[in-house]
Amino acid sequence: MGAGACARPPTGGRTGGAVAATEPAPEGAPAGPTDRARPDGARGDAPRTTGVLAIGSSGVSGRRSVRSAHEGILRRRSARESAARTYARALPIVPVRARGLTIEGADGRRYLDCLSGAGTLALGHNHPVVLEAIRKVLDSGAPLHDLDLATPVKDAFVTELFRTLPPGLAGNARVRFCGPAGTDAVEAALNLVRAATGRTGVLAFGGACHGMTAGSLEVPGGAADVRVVRLPYPQDYRCPFGVGGDRGAELAARWTESVLDDPGSGVRQPAGMILEPVQGEGGVLPAPDAWLRRMRQITAERSVPLIADEVQTGVGRTGAFWAVEHSGIAPDVMVLSKAIGGSLPLAVIVYRDALDVRQPGAPTGTFRGNQLAMAAGTATLAHVRENGLAERAATLGSRMLGRLRDLAHHFPGMGDVRGRGLMIGIEMVDPETDHGPDAVTPSRVTPEAVTPEAVTPERGTPEAVTEPSSLDDPRVRVDGADGRAGTPHRPPPPPAPELAAAVRRECLRRGLIVELGGRHSVIVRLLPPLTITDEQASAVLDRLADAIEAASRDHIPPANPTPPDPTRFQYSPPTAAGTQPVGQHEDRDRHRQRHPVRSRSSRAPGPDELRGHHADPAR
16 A cells, blocks of 8 residues: 555654644755746746735735745644644645646645655546546536445446456456545455455565554554564565575565464464555565465465555556556455545455455445546546556656666665656665675666566556566575575665655755655655656656755765766756746756766766756646
């Protein structure tokens, strides 16, 4: 599930207790009101009209009026809202308008939004097909709330949803509408498999995030209830077995088998296993395809239903319509929310009809009949499917991962770059204990999981990643024949939460919204909408490179320094009015004066060379 449900306390304090009437600004606040950009990129006093807070005056007084309204809203929020709020602490923004990738704040500043409602906005903000679908329902006079009664809107949604399901599930599936949040769907899935099997225990994985209700809180990695057995989730950079690669995934699979088959393990046969094909809040950790196939084999052989939590990974996010399709498996239950509602609250579970044993009145939710969300969801699912946006996410995500990995050669604080499709994470580390380039771990040198050539035309499912692996045959011993996967690698540097928080702040100063996740909140996460253009992606990476450079300057020295190259091409800023991020010209100039640009002849392109000419991304 996504960060919206499992957001961890922000780093740097203020995790609870009394809240002052005015929250201090240093936690990522943009620069002052005079930093608002003008068409020529210079700072000036021209105010902006923000729609909701339209200010008719001009000059200094107009700017102050806009700023005053913006700050007043933030003060009232701080005084009235719960201390449990998370995103608002790091993002002191008051959005008043949004379209696609762009958010405009009450103070007139524009931002590129790579949080996308924690992955909810597959098509970005206010996509025309979503707005049209909502207007159509509103204008029709249809009921907006109908519990679980049949309606044409609901029928269209279910038809489109079933059209997208993995082939192994679509033919014998049932759907249950739950409460409006992903955590409600997780609760429904757990209740379903417990009722169907007559058992109570659940297998889950370390680092998982499945929601914030009582039942959902039993299964995340940080839970303490022993009714849930937590197993190791495979990863390369911080492999729990210290080996990574196929060998690390094989050990994780064998651990699972041992827990289930050893009568001395203390674990009874469980009601189900729940996993995320890509752990989002756990640190953007894509599960190896062969390991997922192994989990499917293990659970099927032991009559344990497999639950795939696709709350954040679904609807094209990872480069396939559903992330389980990368491995070719069909789970027994799929948990769906976020993007399936087209930006509105909606959650369902889809499961094999053999599990449909609940009696009428089983736990569901009052708001399971949200007609506007179903209409918006139908439009979103159809648009993603018809326009090949999953394939687009695979191609563009591979390109972005490549550029970020090139950037990591110049900033040792970028410990690991990983992800799948447009679900990308950068782990920030303290490199002081690093052992040099020979200590690079498998995930930093592994080719991108998704390449344009590996995408099939229909659904965006990569063919290359579903090729057989040693994990597909448990009799095969993995000895690390590739020279890295089977041998212990040196431990990675320790996590650097302060550096990650600094990167987030510097991103916000440059008009880029990102969020942190993972253990210790050290993963800088990118979740842009699937509709992001090549030009917008370049703008996002430009601003992120600037932010990492600025944040690293105060924490660690740059890697691979080389003399400046006078023939290097110069950056061309956007020219459209009002779209230049706050202070970008001045920040960029200061950075270049203090840190000369690396030569193109060095081992890898430097951060400036990773920037290219791009059009205005905030249109």
